[in-house]
Every structure is written in C-alpha cells, then in structure tokens.
Amino acid sequence: MKRCMPNYAICGIVFIVACLAIITGCANIETQGKPAAVPEVRPGVLAGYLTVKELPDSSFLLPTPPAPGSAKFALDEDVSRKNLALRGTPRWKQAAVDADLTFPDAAGTFSCAINAPITEQDTPHLYMLMRRIRTDASHSTYSAKNKYKRVRPFMVNNQPTCSPDEEKSLRKNGSYPSGHTTIGWAWALALSEIAPDRVDAILARGRVRGSRRPGRVRSH
Numbered sequence: 001m002k003r004c005m006p007n008y009a010i011c012g013i014v015f016i017v018a019c020l021a022i023i024t025g026c027a028n029i030e031t032q033g034k035p036a037a038v039p040e041v042r043p044g045v046l047a048g049y050l051t052v053k054e055l056p057d058s059s060f061l062l063p064t065p066p067a068p069g070s071a072k073f074a075l076d077e078d079v080s081r082k083n084l085a086l087r088g089t090p091r092w093k094q095a096a097v098d099a100d101l102t103f104p105d106a107a108g109t110f111s112c113a114i115n116a117p118i119t120e121q122d123t124p125h126l127y128m129l130m131r132r133i134r135t136d137a138s139h140s141t142y143s144a145k146n147k148y149k150r151v152r153p154f155m156v157n158n159q160p161t162c163s164p165d166e167e168k169s170l171r172k173n174g175s176y177p178s179g180h181t182t183i184g185w186a187w188a189l190a191l192s193e194i195a196p197d198r199v200d201a202i203l204a205r206g207r208v209r210g211s212r213r214p215g216r217v218r219s220h
Helices: 008-028 071-084 090-098 107-114 124-140 142-148 153-157 164-170 179-194 196-210
Strands: 040-042
Touching: 071 153, 090 196, 107 124, 107 179, 107 196, 124 142, 124 179, 179 196
Parallel strands: none
Antiparallel strands: none
16 A cells, blocks of 8 residues: 655645644643633634745645646556555545544544544643644645646546545545645654654654545545
8 A cells, every 4th residue: 555755845845834833833832731722714623823924835836737648647547546446445444534634533543653642631732733733734735726726536537435425525626735645744744843753653654644545636
C-alpha cells in the first residue's frame, strides 16, 4: 500500500501551515488550565490560527494538475482503479476511518503514533491545536481547488467511495489538492515538532492518512 511521498509543493503548503500554527498556538497556550474558548466557523469546526491573508496560496505553490492524455494522468487513473480493488479489505476500512475529520474521533488517530492520548480531557491544549490546524490546513487548499476545479474520480467512474455519506458535499469542490491529505500531513508535521522522539511513527501515520483514499481521490 505504499506510495511515493506527496509532491514537494504540497509538503511546502502543509509545512508552512504547521509551522505557523505551532508558533501561533504555542504563543497562546497557557501553561496551566484549559485552553481559551475558540469560536466555530461552522458547526463542529473551530476557527484556525491564521487569518485569510496569512494562509499559504496553494494556487501559486502547486503546479497544474495532470492533463488528460499525459503520463501523470494515466498514473492517476491506474491508482484510482487499484484503489477501487481494495473495497472490502482492511485498507478500505482504514481509509474510511481516516476520512472522518470530525472530533473527537479524528484526534485519536495519532494517539498510538505519539504514544499518548489526544483527548479534550487528557491533553486539552494538544487537542485544541489539532482542531485548529485542521481548519487552517483545509482553508489553505481552497485557492487551488477553486482555480483548477478538478473533478473527483467517483463523479467520473460512478463507483462508491469509502465514505459515501460525504459524496454529496464532495461533489461541490475539487479534488486537487486533497484536503484530507493536506490536513493529515499538517497534523503529522506539527506533532513531529512537539514529540521529536516519536517522529518516525508520527510521519508513518501521516503517510497512511495522506496516501491512497480508495475511490475518492487520485494520486496527484
């Protein structure tokens, strides 16, 4: 199930998001007590650390998506077909779990990697950091998604995805770059700075979260 590391431009986006969020987040974290309340941008989603002007411009950082007929486009189609072949396997089930970006479930996916709980009760500041990074990382993809409007594979092949409940909303925005991949790698990079002794396990977990999303996105 291994695949190549994400394209360097995407790594650049998530690295910028993670670094800015860590710097801003740590500056606002108190040494004791609960984190300060943060408003929601929509139900269940907290405001991030970055303003709109501070977000990386993904449309500037990313190259255009692979053109139809190109070798990279053919690779994307091949990856998509192989992903669909995973339906019913443990990897498909894991992808469905990783596709869930709602809290508290999303936070726990890195608990084993850092060898510590990530919950609102046990580690409230870390939990808050992950919730707010999720928003910043997601918002950082908007400019490229809106510019390229790349159609998602399931809209072309009419095959079910690993998260069918999200398909209706996913039809409304592009697949490039992958929001789930960006969020997963932003979490991994941030947690790597927080727990450097666990960097290998954290990045390995980020790689799994950000790798193939069966039936949902292509490889680029």
